[in-house]
Amino acid sequence: MPAARAHDILPEVRGLTGTTLDSRQIAELERLCAPGSVLSTPPALLAYECDALEHLRASPAAVVLPSSAAEVQAVVRFCHREGLPFVARGHGTGLSGGALPVPGGVVIGLSRLNRVLDIDIPNRRVTVEPGVTNLSISKHVAPYGYYYAPDPSSQQVCSIGGNIAENSGGAHCLKYGFTVHHVLALELVLPDGELVTIGDRRLDAPGPDLLGLVVGSEGTLGIATKAVVRIVRKPEAVQTFLAAFDTIEAGGQAVSEIIAAGIVPGAIEMMDALAIEAAEAAVHPNFPKANTVLIVELDGPAPEVRALSDVVLGIFRSLGASAVEVAEHEAQRARIWKGRKAAFAAMGRISPNYYVQDGVVPRTKLPHVLGRIRDLEVRSGLRIGNVFHAGDGNLHPLICYDERIPGQSQRAAEVAAEILGYCVEAGGSITGEHGVGCDKRDSMPKMFSAIDLAVMRDVRRALDPTDICNPGKVLPTPRLCGEVPGPYKQHPVEAAGLAERF
Secondary structure, X not given: OOOEEHHHHOOOOOOOOOOOOOHHHHHHHHHHOOOOOEEOOHHHHHHHXXXXXXOEEOOOOEEEOOOOHHHHHHHHHXXXXXXXXXXXXXXXXXXXXXXXXXXXXXEEEOOOOOOEEEEEOOOOEEEEOOOOEHHHHHHHHHHHOXXXXXXXXXXXXXXXXXXXXXOOOEOOHHHHOOHHHOEEEEEEEOOOOOEEEEEOOOOOOOOOOHHHHHOOOOOOOOEEEEEEEEOEEOOOEEEEEEEEEOOHHHHHHHHHHHHHOOOOOOEEEEEXXXXXXXXXXXXXXXXXXXXXXXXXXXXXXXXXHHHHHHHHHHHHHHOOOOEEEEOOOHHHHHHHXXXXXXXXXXXXXXXXXXXXXXXXXXXXXXXXXXHHHHHHHHHHOOOEEEEEEHHHOEEEEEEEEOOOOOOHHHHHHHHHHHHHHHHHHOOOEOOOOOOOOOOOXXXXXXXXXXXXXXXXXXXXXXXXXXXXXXXXXXXXXXXXXXXXXXXXXXXXXXXXXXXXXX
16 A cells, blocks of 8 residues: 555644754753664664554654663653654554654654563563563563463564553453453553553552553553563463364354353464465465364363363364364474464465454354455455454454555555444444554544543543644544544645644
8 A cells, every 4th residue: 555644644743744853852862862772864764664554654753762761761751841742662563553653753662671570480470671572471481381371463573562552462362361461560651751650560459440541552641661461371281273164154153152162262263265375375384275264272271171172173073164183283283373373464475465454343243244344355346365363253354455556555445444334333343452543543433432532532631631642543633513524634725735734
């Protein structure tokens, strides 16, 4: 999709149309951090123009790479004093444009805060800085028989700070919950530079649930500089199955029957034919040629896993699965998961461009919504692959398009937005784990009333009254009475340079 510039995306950000800071401001930022921590030349800023939602791009005025919480605090205080908007950035793997820079603003990259500070096995918790990767936590505690449960597909490279911002989930969140269920405490730099600690090392801290407010707030309420996360013991036994079905409805029925049998698998994942084709082209997992494959993973005490395995296999047989693979060893299990976790990136093997959408529907509505997506695929002329966390109804439609064909980029965006409408109409949500960011903020009114959105703005202003902490994200642009709802459109007078939008 042709890159849209932030001036088009974030028109409400106050008067920030420049792309440079003055020499005094750059010198001050350089004074606050270690040498080599401030980037301000166009080539150096290029890598920070976007996160993984590549079609939204903007060049910040500067990127600061602090190495400590004290440096983060100093930079935020400076931005607050100067009235400069800032955007926190982890490892740039976000898919909703949540780390899109603000033109004229500052990006605070947290990749150098990458230390594991404490491993407390007796109390099952680990203290980390925000730049530590998700998978790194599990690697550090694996020798003790523990792991960190949330496991987004990008877990090898995504940062725990980004996971906290987006409340990330992953394949195993059906049984083990999302990031918010595994964060016990946060050290947070507020938008005015104050350093606070919220949460508690105890599992049930007294008082308001401020952690629940901050986790998933997409970097709009502050910057996490330290996190205490909960780890869980590795299960005694794990059994992974892959079943192939001739229709996606049969796969969906298998999901319903497994849950109806009282089984809560560690994971239930589904891929359709287009996603299977892409995964085979990219990482060769040797999946069967089928309309749909279902990946089910059971874990727990060995006798329980053995007993439930028989139930799951019986459900596969009763629904006419065309092929069933039972992982006999860790390498076979890893191969199956490699095919699933590579599915997003693999779409690049079969399509010049693709758009990853993220929505949630009640599990019982999966067949209906998937049927609507199939109809939309025919009507739009764009191929749509489906990879999803079937157990909790979290869809990830992958909309294929070619930006070189006039109109296809816009059509892909329209298709993605229409799918979100299907999710809301089915009683679901416009996001499951990727967040709202810039990408879906104009879809917020589909799900929330004007009063809901006003309350969210009030909460945000309580912590960030000057609107400098990741502005322009999550909440749609406030409009005057009589304005037509929907995406912002530039007024002809504004386009002619005769008026400015505030």
